Amino acid sequence: GQSLEQPSEVTAVEGAIVQINCTYQTSGFYGLSWYQQHDGGAPTFLSYNALDGLEETGRFSSFLSRSDSYGYLLLQELQMKDSASYFCAVRDDKAAGNKLTFGGGTRVLVKP
Amino acid sequence: DGGITQSPKYLFRKEGQNVTLSCEQNLNHDAMYWYRQDPGQGLRLIYYSQIVNDFQKGDIAEGYSVSREKKESFPLTVTSAQKNPTAFYLCASSASGISYEQYFGPGTRLTVT
Numbered sequence: 001g002q003s004l005e006q007p008s009e010v011t012a013v014e015g016a017i018v019q020i021n022c023t024y025q026t027s028g029f030y031g032l033s034w035y036q037q038h039d040g041g042a043p044t045f046l047s048y049n050a051l052d053g054l055e056e057t058g059r060f061s062s063f064l065s066r067s068d069s070y071g072y073l074l075l076q077e078l079q080m081k082d083s084a085s086y087f088c089a090v091r092d093d094k095a096a097g098n099k100l101t102f103g104g105g106t107r108v109l110v111k112p
Numbered sequence: 113d114g115g116i117t118q119s120p121k122y123l124f125r126k127e128g129q130n131v132t133l134s135c136e137q138n139l140n141h142d143a144m145y146w147y148r149q150d151p152g153q154g155l156r157l158i159y160y161s162q163i164v165n166d167f168q169k170g171d172i173a174e175g176y177s178v179s180r181e182k183k184e185s186f187p188l189t190v191t192s193a194q195k196n197p198t199a200f201y202l203c204a205s206s207a208s209g210i211s212y213e214q215y216f217g218p219g220t221r222l223t224v225t
Contacts, residue, residue, distance in 0.1 A: 004154075033212045042202065042216035043155070050212075087154055091212045099145070099170065100211060102154040 002026045004088055004103035011109045012078055020073045020106045022088035030091040032064050032071045033100065038084045046073070046086075075108065083110045114139045116217035118203050123222045125197075133188045133220045135203030141215070142208040144186035148172060149200045149219075158201075161186055162208070190222065197224045 004024045012018045022032065031050035035043040049055055049064035049071060061074040075082055085107050089100040116137040125131045137144065143162050147155040157170030161180040175194025180186050186205075190197045200221050204214040 031212050040219075042218050043204075043214075044216070045213045048212045089155075089212075099157060099160055100214065101157070101171075102147075104154040105152075107152075 002101040006103040006106045009107045016078050018075045022071045028092045033089045034073045035087045036084050078110050118217035125224050128192045130191050135186045137205045141205035143206045145204040146188045147202045
């Protein structure tokens with residue numbers, strides 16, 4: 001089966017940097033996605049890593065190490081609007097339809 | 113504006129009743145998905161469809177049914193067989209072969225009493 005582990009909650013102040021780790025155990029692996037979800041809202045896609053290394057998109061970066069079955073999302077220059085839940089999701093190449101399996105989410109609380 | 117719509121936003125039903133949740137997309141995506149989210153939890157896949165007239169069970173399909181008669185539409189029926197149907201239901205779609213980037217609708221919050 002598939003399992004993804006993320007910390008349940010992280011608190012930081014405005015302007016700080018937060019790293020959200022994600023470790024996974026899956027029967028197959030194609031890539032790791034990250035999504036953001038504000039309370040009561042729809043998840044929105046942030047990034048995708050299929051290869052090892054760091055992908056940077058503005059204040060957010062995502063990293064993948066396939067050999068360690070590990071990735072992280074880095075949130076820099078935190079803003080109040082970054083308070084949300086963040087989910088990692090694995091795309092499994094051995095599952096029919098390349099479906100995504102989501103982690104339990106990390107709730108990020110940004111304080112003034 | 114392209115996107116995914118789900119209706120209604122809030123839905124209340126009595127136990128023992130079937131209920132159908134609507135999901136429509138105008139993104140011209142081939143693949144569509146239904147997820148269930150419980151408070152403080154991640155998303156769990158109920159059903160997904162890669163193409164019209166075809167769909168597969170996800171991880172928690174028991175007590176649910178779907179149809180995919182049109183590319184734009186992927187309704188989910190929560191049947192009376194679903195033991196604990198109260199949850200937040202999210203519909204998503206993606207372009208063919210790009211399942212890692214899914215677009216989500218606003219969700220339907222179903223309460224069954």
